[in-house]
Amino acid sequence: MPLVTTTEMFKKAYEGKYAIGAFNVNNMEIIQGIVEAAAEVKSPLILQVSAGARKYANPTYLKKLVEAAVIESGVDIALHLDHGESFEICKQCIDDGFTSVMFDGSALPYEENVAVTKQVVEYAHARGVVVEAELGKLAGVEDEVNVSAEDATYTDPAQAVDFVKRTGCDSLAIAIGTSHGAYKFKGEPKLDYARLEKISNLLPGYPLVLHGASTVIKEFVDMCNEYGGDIPGAQGVPEDMLKKAATYGVCKINIDTDLRLAMTGAIRKNLIDNPSNFDPRKYLGEGRTAIKDMVKHKIVDVLGSNNTL
Ligand code: G3H
Ligand code: 13P
Ligand code: ZN
Numbered sequence: 001m002p003l004v005t006t007t008e009m010f011k012k013a014y015e016g017k018y019a020i021g022a023f024n025v026n027n028m029e030i031i032q033g034i035v036e037a038a039a040e041v042k043s044p045l046i047l048q049v050s051a052g053a054r055k056y057a058n059p060t061y062l063k064k065l066v067e068a069a070v071i072e073s074g075v076d077i078a079l080h081l082d083h084g085e086s087f088e089i090c091k092q093c094i095d096d097g098f099t100s101v102m103f104d105g106s107a108l109p110y111e112e113n114v115a116v117t118k119q120v121v122e123y124a125h126a127r128g129v130v131v132e133a134e135l136g137k138l139a140g141v142e143d144e145v146n147v148s149a150e151d152a153t154y155t156d157p158a159q160a161v162d163f164v165k166r167t168g169c170d171s172l173a174i175a176i177g178t179s180h181g182a183y184k185f186k187g188e189p190k191l192d193y194a195r196l197e198k199i200s201n202l203l204p205g206y207p208l209v210l211h212g213a214s215t216v217i218k219e220f221v222d223m224c225n226e227y228g229g230d231i232p233g234a235q236g237v238p239e240d241m242l243k244k245a246a247t248y249g250v251c252k253i254n255i256d257t258d259l260r261l262a263m264t265g266a267i268r269k270n271l272i273d274n275p276s277n278f279d280p281r282k283y284l285g286e287g288r289t290a291i292k293d294m295v296k297h298k299i300v301d302v303l304g305s306n307n308t309l
Contacts, residue, residue, distance in 0.1 A: 010251040014251050019246040023256070024255075029291070030259065033292040034292070034295045035069040035075060036073070039074065039075050042307050043309065045077050048254070051089065075309065080101065082102055084120075087119050102133070102173070103120040121167055132170065133173070137175055160202065171209050174208055179212045182261070184212065189235065207252065208249045208251065209252040212254065227265070227268035243304070246304065258294055264287075266289065266290035
């Protein structure tokens with residue numbers, strides 16, 4: 001079974017009011033942990049690769065690892081470029097066999113975002129690949145780009161309609177208060193559901209995407225810190241808020257930070273508890289199990305995409 005696009009996954013998710021998890025991958029243990037979890041609970045998956053992941057692992061290695069995961073698991077997997085920042089990187093991933101790409105023109109002036117997204121859509125659609133675009137600006141850190149809360153701008157509903165109509169993008173990432181990384185809210189966590197509902201009503205049947213959707217679960221922050229870490233005051237999006245978002249047309253929910261925390265906590269603990277061990281398989285294996293447990297929890301208790309394969 002080959003890699004799939006997100007078209008069918010999103011259609012079913014929209015109708016069923018649940019979301020598909022899009023998890024960031026950087027190495028073999030992360031891919032295996034995520035895919036084993038999805039296979040066990042019978043959920044489709046989006047595995048996404050950032051520019052940083054491409055640089056770290058080499059795109060060929062990542063592609064081959066994901067292909068191996070498809071063969072081993074029988075899970076429907078879409079291979080997606082996360083935050084593609086130019087037409088060229090999107091083209092490269094499409095040419096490399098990705099089934100989905102994101103062009104992130106959220107930092108560009110509106111008309112430029114429209115023009116490049118449209119260019120990516122034309123190239124992608126001619127090759128059977130789907131495109132996610134972004135409108136509005138999230139706060140937080142992606143690769144080395146840091147957007148302060150003051151520079152973040154929420155998505156304008158009317159502009160979202162114009163954008164989708166003019167670009168033909170297959171899904172749209174919107175800004176309603178989430179942000180990347182472990183520090184998402186200064187005070188109470190708050191999402192602009194009124195805005196989300198408006199966008200969703202103006203684009204009936206259309207899949208929306210939520211970036212920066214990690215919950216930053218306290219247990220794992222504490223675990224990292226208990227074993228020599230220093231992660232103060234981290235705060236994410238409460239899980240019930242994500243469940244609610246999925247009922248308003250959010251079909252793709254992006255999670256990276258929660259996986260990083262789970263893996264790092266488990267590896268820190270294993271290394272401290274076993275100071276004489278120097279077999280990487282022992283601590284990386286613990287990291288893989290932690291990823292698997294976290295992804296199962298997300299799929300079953302938050303996203304609701306289990307038993308949909
Ligand atoms: O949105 C960013 C993702 O968490 C990926 O992070 O760019 O450090 O690989 P990265
Ligand atoms: P988190 O940092 O909240 O996990 O968001 C990840 C993300 O949006 C990847 O594109
Ligand atoms: Zn993101």
